[in-house]
Amino acid sequence: MSDTAQAPEGAARRTFAVIDGNSLMHRAFHAVPPTMNAPDGTPTNAIFGFLNMFLKMVDAFHPDGVAVAFDKGKPRVRMEMLPQYKAQRPPMDPALRAQFPRVKELLAHLSVPVLEAEGWEGDDILGTLARAGEEAGCDMLLITGDRDMYQLTTDHVKVVGTKKGLSDVQIMTPETVEDLYHGITPALVPDFYGLKGDTSDNIPGVPGIGPKKASALIAQYGSLDEVIAHADEVKGKMGENLRAHIDDALLSRRVATIQTNAPVELDFEHTAFPAYDAQAVSDTLGELGIMSMQNRFLALLGEDAGGAVASALEMPRVLTVRGDDAAAAQEAFGLIDGAIEAGEWVAALIDDDKAAGALFGLTHTLWVAAGGALLSFEEPDGTAAPTQEVVAAAAEHGADCAAGLIRGVLLLLFGRACLASPDVKALMHELSPVDSSLPEALDPLVAEPARLFDTTVAAYLLDSVHSDFDAAYLADTYLRSALPPAAGEEGAAPDAVSAAARSAVVSQAVVEKLEQALESEGSLAVFHDIEMPLVGVLAAMERTGMYVEPERLAELSAELGAQIDALAARIRELAGDETFNISSPMQLSHILFDVMGLPTKGLKKTHRGYYSTNARVLEELARDNEFVRLILEYREKTKIKSTYLDTLGPLAREMGDGRVHTTYNQAITATGRLSSSNPNLQNIPTRSELGHTVKTAFSVAPGSVFMAVDYSQIELRLLAHLSGDEHLVAAFNEGEDFHAETAARVFGVPVEEVTPQLRSRAKAVNFGIVYGQQAFGLSQSLDIPLAEAREMIEAYFRAYPGVRTYLDRTVEEAKRLGYAETMFGRRRPIPELKLRNPAQRSFGERTAMNHPMQGSAADIIKIAMNRVARRLRDDGFRARMILQVHDELDFECPLDEVEALADMVRSEMEGVVALKVPLIAEVSCGETWADAK
Structure with a gap:
């Protein structure tokens, strides 16, 4: 250790943080x-995770200096004392081991000393630095998750004990250590461990x-x-053990x-x-693909460093166009026209200033990134038409702005440009309003999918388990760039553009990178052939x-409200x-478990300290308890009333067309299914x-019927196709009752002797297998003993051996690749397969x-929607597709088109893909949705 002079008396003490690198890396890896x-x-x-905790530590403690200590090699120093020291610990996960050299390289670029010594643990390096730093006049912070480090605390050495990363820490001083261990001072911590040992380290x-x-023994004797x-004074078994293990205590x-x-x-x-x-x-973060933290590290260098690293994503010059500025319009449309002629991607995004929940704002803005510029087309909400000069300037470049500046720009972009956006559908609704009573300037199905690129949908296809695909995520993941602060954000320059404008620039910049990633992962066809054609279908x-x-x-x-009131009265009556x-x-938890004394074995408490009353818990308790059954009924009825019966009417009245308009989401579910x-x-609830x-x-409107067309057992048919099991394929191809056929094979009885109960059980097993259900889940759903459920599943696999082979192969392949895939190439990352937790791995x-079944079913219904929507338009149908629910398409169909529509839809849905078994679509009609199902 180098000699450093003691700080002069009265001088301010510097704060120095020393991080236990192995401890934080392990915690980050598992978090x-x-x-x-x-x-x-x-x-x-x-x-x-390590960097995130590192930055939180800096924000919390503002140290004047930082160092990181790492273990190096086997802990020889302690193994010489205790050969079995840490011998029980499993080897480090290879995925974690590979990250240590990279984090050390990054720390070197951060000018943070990395300290390690062959045979020594990071704990001892922290201990050495703690004493040396204290002698050098520093206040020392030891960042670690190891409690044995508490022995190092003094007036100038504090241990920052990590619980959950650095979001939950415990700052240990001599006083808090003594309080925690009931009188054990820091100097006595080794004595404490000498008696109690440490199973995690094999002490x-x-x-x-x-x-x-x-702690009681040490408090008593000192x-x-x-x-x-005084071992002879300790009575009973504890005294015997103490006297027999004195050497172990001293060694420990x-x-x-x-x-x-x-x-x-x-x-x-x-x-x-x-x-x-x-x-x-910045360069090192780019190599690691962690650019999202660049601005946080730059901010630590102070205001003068703000320009030290120019973001790879620079904001272009801004040109603002209003409805009365012909010169700006002429330049802006010229830039767009030039980009179109050059075949460049043009990005667009709508922005307005209305507050959440408000119907109107003051300004409506279309941001367009084109021709090396950022174009801002502004018009007041509600809106005055552009001047004749602006209309003429736009017309020179093929844009018709007579009906509005923004509308004219979008018609030009959808008509001729290669158009990118984080929300293409929102742009379509500027021309095709959701309220169908408003005039439509563009049929969404006319827009050519090949010239559309929705960056959110593309990023979702590349990582469907991620939840947010905003500009920061796209820039970090695909451009390896941090975003400059937008207007209103901390650190923003006076001339910073809005977040929406920045997002338009990101969208234009990221298209090529997303396209390359989609191609390398084999997802390009899903994007161009399924998802982009679907955008216009959903808008329509x-x-x-x-x-x-x-x-x-x-x-x-009103009827349901009366039932709910009666239920509430009966529930309160039963509650005494x-x-x-x-x-x-x-409050319900208190009634169930404190007042009524219902069993709590196996139940978990919420973070607020009461037992959970979620649906799974209540359904289990409801089997033997009327009160709980009434609670479940109360919950269902109040949810239906508030979510649908009290809400849908006002939503319909808000619209000029008197209809309810849902929003379809393409980038939410990990399976690929649409959500609403x-x-x-x-x-x-369907059943x-x-x-x-x-x-x-x-x-439906007068003179029409509600038509529902539903794929029959599509996931089971896909299981038969993908597994290739000859018996399963035969069961479908023979056209018999599939569930009855399964019951006959599983329960060993002739088909004609299959009872409704056996058929119901076989149906549960069929669908359970598709969803990877295990014996416990089947036993719960059928309310049968676990052993019986296990035997049913085994009997199923004996009846269809090809299914087990296929499922086992699928799981092994997913473990090897890290993802599962549909027939069409839609990938679903499955990080849980790498986790140690058995429940998560399961x-x-x-x-x-x-995923191969459910995801393929999602692909198939989307392809069917694309085909049906275009047939409706091309064949001149007046019928309209109005809803998609999982494997079902719903239509509002004029009476005179029922037969033709049914034939067309059935033909398109059944013809999406050729399987080893028939793909069947079933049609039903009625005056209402309920009648049609």
């Missing part, structure tokens, strides 16, 4: 999902003496030596004592943080909407004198009487089994 990789394929999740201690007994001296204390003489050196006087080169750090369906009868909804709401809010999980929101029309009742309020295996 961050294993889906992050550098461009060269090196895993980076531990590095990302033996004294058998039968845990933390409480160890130290381990004194405890040993030696092993648990942190060394302060490790062969490392650090010049505290001349080591400072931050003191790094911004460009070097959203505009069409669904006709509902507000009067019928109000009538149903207790007054409580039925809708409050906390505002309102969610896919989530109305309950209550859900059926709600659907009676969905009707979920990953079920996901791997299911």
Whole structure:
């Protein structure tokens, strides 16, 4: 250790942080999902988590200097004392091991000293630096997750104990250590470990003496030596163990004592943080693919460093165009026209200033990135037409702006440009409003999918388990660039553009990178042939909407309200004198488990300290308890009433066309299925009487019928096709009752002797297999013993041996590749397969089994939607596609088109793909949605 002079008396003490690198890297590795990789394929999740904790530490403590200590080689120093030291620990995960050299390289670029010594542990290096730094006049912070480090605390050495990363820390001083261990001072921590041992490190201690007994003995006698001296006074089994294991206790204390003489050196006087080169750090973060942290590191260097590293994503000049500025319009349309002629991607994004929940703002802006410029087309909401001069300037470049500046720009872009956007559908709705009573300037199906690029959908296809595909994510992941702060964000320059404008620039810049990534992952066909054609289809369906009868909804709401009131009265009656809010999980938990004394074995408490009352818990309890059954019924009815009956009517009345318009989301579900929101029309219960009742309020225009076309057992048919099991394929091809055929094979009876109960059980097994259900899940769904469920699954695999082979192969392939794939190339990453937690790993295996079926079914219904929508337009049908729910397409069909529409839709849906078994679409019609199903 280099000699450093003591700080002069009265001088301010510098704060120095020393990080236990191995401890934080391990915690980060297990805290961050294993889906992050550098461009060269090196895993980076531990590095990302480590950096995040590193920055939080800097923000929290503002140290003047930082160093990081790492273990190096086997812990020889302690193994010489105790050969079995840490011998029980499994080898380090290879994905974590690969990240240590990279994090050390990054720390070098951050000018953070990395200290390690062969045979020595990071704990001892922290101990050595703690004492040396204290002598050098520094206040020392030791960042670690190891409690044995508490022995190092003094007035000038604090241990920052990490619990959950650095979001939950415990700052340990001599006083807090003594308080934690009931009188054990830092100097006595090794004595404490000498008695209690440490199973995580294989330190033996004294058998039968845990933390409480160890602290009590030391408090009584003063130290381990004194405890040993008075061992004869300790009674019972504990005394016997103590006397028999005196040598173990003394050895354990030696092993648990942190060394302060490790062969490392650090010049505290001349080591400072931050003191790094911004460009070097930026380059290294780019190599790791972690550009999202660049701005945080730049900010540490101070305001003067703001320009030290120019973001790879620079904002182009801004040209603002208003409806009365002909010169700006002439230049802007010239730039767009030039980009179109050059075949360049043009990016566009709508922005307005309306507050959340407001109907109107003051300004409506279309941002367009084209021709090396950022074009801002502004018009007041509500809107004045552009001047004749602006209309003429636009017309010179093929844009018709007579009906509005923004509308004219978008018509030009959809008509001629290669158009990119984070939300292409939103741009379509500028020309094809969701309210179908408003005029439409462009049929969304006319826009050529080959010239459209939705960056959100593309990024989603590349990582469908990610939840947010905003500009920061795209820039970090695909451009290896941090974003400059937008207007209103911390650190933004006075002339910074808005977040929407920045997003338009990112969209234009990222298209090529996304295209390359899609091609390398084999997902380009899914993007261009399925997802992009679907954007216009969904926009058209959203505009069409669904006709509902507000009067019928109000009538149903009143009826259900009376039922809910009666239920509430009965629930309170059964609860006795207790007054409580039925809708409050906390109050309900109190009634169920404290007042009624229902069993809590196996139940988990929420973070607020009460037992959970989620649906799974209540369904289990409801089997034997009327009160719980009523609670479940109350929950279902209140949810249906508030979500649908009280909401859909007002939503329809808001629109000039009197219809309800859902929003379809392409980039949310990991399976590839569409989701529906505002309102969610896919989530109305399909099999309950209550859900059926709600659907009676969905009707169609006079002279039409509601037509539903549903794929029959599509996932089971896909299982037969993908597995190639000869018996499963034969069961479908013979056209018999598939579930009855399965029951006959599984239960060993002739088909004609299959009872409704056996058929129902076989049906549960069939669908359970598709979803990777295990014996426990089947036993719960059928309410049968676990052993019986296990035998049913085994019998199923004996009946269809090819299925087990296929599922096992699928799981192994997913473990090897890290993802599962559909027939069409849609990938689903499954990071859970790499996790150590058995429950999470089991979920990953079920996901791997299911995705090829469920994901392929999602692809098939999307392809069918694309084909049907274009046939409706090309063949001149008046019928309209109004809803998609999982494997079902719904239509509003004029009476005179029913037969033709049914034939066309059935033909298109069944012809999407040739399988080894028939793909069957079933048609049904009625006056309402309920009648059609």
